[in-house]
Amino acid sequence: MKGPVAIFGADGYIGWALAIHLGVTTDETIILVDNFATRRLVASVYSDSLVPIESMYERLRAYREQFGKDNLVFVPADARDIDQVDRIIAEYKPQSVVHLAQQRSAPFSMIDQEHALYTQLSNIATNLNILFSISRHVPGAHLLKMGSMGEYGTPGIEIKEGDIELDLKGRKARVMFPRNGGSWYHLSKIFDTFNVLLANKIFNIRATDVMQGVVYGTKVDEMVDDKLNTRFDFDSIWGTVINKYVVQAVILNELLIYGKGRQKRGFLSLYDSVNCLSLLLEHPPKEGEYRVVNQLDEIYDTVQLAEKVLSIAGEFGIRPKIRSIDNPRVESEDHYYAVEHKILPELGFRRKKDIDTILREMFEAVISNRHRAEKMKHLIYPTVDWKQGKNKSSKFFKIPYDLMKVQTKEEILPFATELTVHEPLTRERE
Numbered sequence: 001m002k003g004p005v006a007i008f009g010a011d012g013y014i015g016w017a018l019a020i021h022l023g024v025t026t027d028e029t030i031i032l033v034d035n036f037a038t039r040r041l042v043a044s045v046y047s048d049s050l051v052p053i054e055s056m057y058e059r060l061r062a063y064r065e066q067f068g069k070d071n072l073v074f075v076p077a078d079a080r081d082i083d084q085v086d087r088i089i090a091e092y093k094p095q096s097v098v099h100l101a102q103q104r105s106a107p108f109s110m111i112d113q114e115h116a117l118y119t120q121l122s123n124i125a126t127n128l129n130i131l132f133s134i135s136r137h138v139p140g141a142h143l144l145k146m147g148s149m150g151e152y153g154t155p156g157i158e159i160k161e162g163d164i165e166l167d168l169k170g171r172k173a174r175v176m177f178p179r180n181g182g183s184w185y186h187l188s189k190i191f192d193t194f195n196v197l198l199a200n201k202i203f204n205i206r207a208t209d210v211m212q213g214v215v216y217g218t219k220v221d222e223m224v225d226d227k228l229n230t231r232f233d234f235d236s237i238w239g240t241v242i243n244k245y246v247v248q249a250v251i252l253n254e255l256l257i258y259g260k261g262r263q264k265r266g267f268l269s270l271y272d273s274v275n276c277l278s279l280l281l282e283h284p285p286k287e288g289e290y291r292v293v294n295q296l297d298e299i300y301d302t303v304q305l306a307e308k309v310l311s312i313a314g315e316f317g318i319r320p321k322i323r324s325i326d327n328p329r330v331e332s333e334d335h336y337y338a339v340e341h342k343i344l345p346e347l348g349f350r351r352k353k354d355i356d357t358i359l360r361e362m363f364e365a366v367i368s369n370r371h372r373a374e375k376m377k378h379l380i381y382p383t384v385d386w387k388q389g390k391n392k393s394s395k396f397f398k399i400p401y402d403l404m405k406v407q408t409k410e411e412i413l414p415f416a417t418e419l420t421v422h423e424p425l426t427r428e429r430e
């Protein structure tokens with residue numbers, strides 16, 4: 001791996017796990033960049049990480065105490081700002097840049113026009129800023145950009161990894177595999193993909209564009225102390241499906257399946273997400289290459305997943321029922337799904353733990369934080385109907401006013417020291 005490494009979005013679910021993993025397993029300097037948008041946006045829908053998380057300063061203190069290393073450097077910055085990103089890249093000259101600093105919830109982007117606009121403006125700006133700064137200051141650096149398997153949608157044919165050959169009226173062309181996202185969030189990721197590709201063509205940027213499946217789990221090996229925990233979102237807006245099911249099993253004693261539950265997706269654990277990203281950093285693309293990687297481990301439909309969760313719930317004496325509810329999303333509920341994913345196995349990727357083992361870890365984490373989940377129980381039920389998201393602004397959910405504009409370092413810094421940045425846990429929707 002070429003260092004130093006900059007991780008944009010290092011306070012997040014994956015970013016923090018990756019930061020401590022790279023910190024412990026390498027001697028590189030890891031530059032952690034964040035503006036705490038996720039903490040604040042999760043609070044804006046009256047939710048919170050189910051597993052308590054420390055402030056960035058406490059996390060870094062715990063890291064130093066546990067591992068006796070001083071190679072994690074936190075830099076508060078809003079990646080939407082040209083100058084803040086530029087200063088970081090110019091000063092630290094990272095040779096590997098991981099870009100995770102985006103609004104990452106599809107339902108959040110579907111709340112209303114304001115949330116759609118926030119998502120697309122933020123995501124496209126952060127990506128463009130990083131691309132331009134790399135091209136100016138570290139043109140040979142490796143950009144590891146996090147996209148989403150959701151960019152492809154459910155095309156009804158096998159999703160290839162990289163380009164496909166198109167044959168039209170006898171003429172052949174190599175084109176990017178079609179993108180067909182189903183939310184304003186996924187569309188922002190598609191714009192990113194095209195922007196990375198263009199930057200590769202015109203600035204010769206060496207980039208890995210990761211199409212990642214849905215991530216689940218609470219841990220990586222380096223979380224040896226509760227102060228090193230990463231966030232764990234479970235509410236209907238920020239939670240991903242497996243994480244949500246485990247909380248539903250413990251708190252509701254039922255699992256809520258959207259519609260027929262035959263929607264298939266690719267999944268991987270947090271352990272494997274971090275391992276895959278590390279592998280890709282260790283094996284960068286060639287100079288001037290643009291590489292697309294499909295990052296997933298197993299494919300399940302949502303009923304199969306619910307059945308897996310049920311079988312492990314039984315070990316904890318919990319016997320939830322499966323209940324179908326109206327699907328708030330606009331998506332195909334019964335479809336073909338197959339994905340080519342060869343690059344990571346060829347680089348040496350092997351699953352770290354099977355899904356059953358990870359589900360056990362998740363049940364333990366949720367049961368020990370049951371009191372927090374009970375307080376936020378009402379957030380489990382879906383509140384965002386994708387067809388109703390055409391309003392200018394929602395009656396219930398508002399993006400904090402100051403987050404609608406680029407934040408200065410001085411505005412971000414207090415959030416690095418406060419343990420919580422959220423509204424009281426018990427606050428109900430108005």
Ligand SMILES: NC(=O)c1ccc[n+]([C@@H]2O[C@H](COP(=O)([O-])OP(=O)(O)OC[C@H]3O[C@@H](n4cnc5c(N)ncnc54)[C@H](O)[C@@H]3O)[C@@H](O)[C@H]2O)c1
Pocket residue numbers: 008009010011012013014015033034035036037038039077078079080099100101102103104105122126146147148149212213214215216231240
């Ligand atoms: N979690 C998943 O299942 C999953 C699946 C596929 C793709 N992804 C992608 O992986 C990336 C990381 O996801 P995650 O689950 O860790 O999300 P996350 O929301 O927990 O982490 C993102 C981090 O980026 C920060 N951030 C957002 N906007 C920023 C800005 N303008 N300036 C600086 N920092 C900013 C947030 O505060 C947060 O700490 C995202 O790009 C997401 O779209 C996630």
